[in-house]
Amino acid sequence: MEKTWWKESVVYQIYPRSFNDSNGDGIGDLNGITEKMDYLKELGIDVIWLSPVYESPNDDNGYDISNYQGIMAEFGTMEDFDRMLAAAHERGIRIVMDLVVNHTSDEHPWFVESRKSKDNPYRDYYIWKEAKDGKVPNNWGSCFGGSAWKYDETTDMYFLHMFSQKQPDLNWENEKVRQAVFDMMDWWCQKGIDGFRMDVISMISKDPAYPDGVLKETGYGDYGPYVYNGPRVHEYLQEMNRKVLSRYDLLTVGECAGVTVEEAKKYANLEGTELNMAFQFEHMDLDGGETFKWNDRKINLVELKATLSKWQNELYGKAWNSLYWCNHDQPRIVSRLGNDSDTYRERSAKMLATCLHMMQGTPYIYQGEELGMTNVPFPALEDFRDIESINAYHEYTESGQLKPDDMMRYLRYKGRDNARTPMQWNDSANAGFSTGTPWIMVNPNYTTINAKEQVEREDSVFHYYQKLIRLRKEYDVIVYGAYTLLLPEDPNLYVYTRELDGEKLLIICNFTDAPRDFSLPEGWSPEKMNCLISNCDRTTAETDMKLMPYEAVVYHMGKA
């Protein structure tokens, strides 16, 4: 397998609004990121993925962009951006920008023009349809609730918005749209950025027939088959690759909602004709159900292992995996798959990190994950800021599908705002995030869970992540080795091996709060095994082991 820097990197995602506020307005900003560059260097990450920093009316916290080449005033200026980029590069850290081009804001000048008249030059930049039988053009529901179509009086037609009404979908069929996007990407590349994370890129090509979808409980049709991995998506990405990506040395990752293994082999093919890698959602959707993600179900470990192993094995040698538990759209993993009690929070956070970081692919850490930050005890609906959560609360409770108390419990468990409360830097007011009033509440546990305390303490979650990152740099087998799942039916343990040129790793993770017995598999002898990392002070191996609750340990065997 060809060696490249992006296969060997660890990416750290920053959600700028919540990372660090340098000017006391309660909102994180670019200078705040620059201030923390040494912290990131100390952690050891190679790449920052920056969630959107562009001009935006913030209907969806920056994922609704009104100017792709301007910086949101709350975050600073283009000069601040350039300083941040230079500060990162000085430390050998690369910057990957969020590219949100499935849709723009309705305040983007293209859309302002587009809605003016049917013959406006920008009309065809968006997806406009006539009413069908006096109603919406089809029955698709939007990802943020309600119909995916909005009626516009000026021209008596509907436009498509797969997300909020303020996020109209761009019409990628239009060559001018594609060229405008490619020119804008080129402009950022010329500035010296190091890659793109492409927002819902699997949704840019829609079935041109716009058929009705199968009706769901919400009363809207399922758009999935007509929007995900649409007929021209690979053609568009290949064009983007030819015209922009292949001309620079970039890390590119597509957020691929609805992606299957077969599709991912195209998006992330190792020939490099499209993107470097794709985010898949299957492992994160295992606890979904008839009311979408709104429940408090636990992910079943046997299913989790089967899903992740399928991705590990099927992409191996064909396409590149990206590895994640957390991002700005997911609740905190230690509260979801681990145990956020005082007793087990740190150990289970380390176990989850081990399980993910020893897999094949490029790992992503979401701000605060390296501290074991937890979900947030939001007191009331008013404390949430996320459009998805707020809309979902109304949709599911007003339709009677869910009771208000249950829905509140589900929002606290699954809502995206769990990831969006301020980064916990220290135990001073507002967790050291801001001297002003933060735009969203701070998790009250910042007095005990914070970066300062963890950087100073050798056995912290922070130092554990630091070690995992370092190991990836030292052992090729972590990056390039083949993966094999052991004990697929065991409901408590996640055990797998990695192998490359006679060098082997054995990764053992106890996902439960009880001690568990584990016997070494054939071919592994304690005297030849070297312990690389342990979250329970284990230094040697035994043929028959008694694993502690949430224990994780990694052994190495073979040439050093």
Ligand code: NOJ
């Ligand atoms: C996916 C992003 O990760 C999410 O935060 C956003 O709301 C939607 N795409 C729409 O841009």
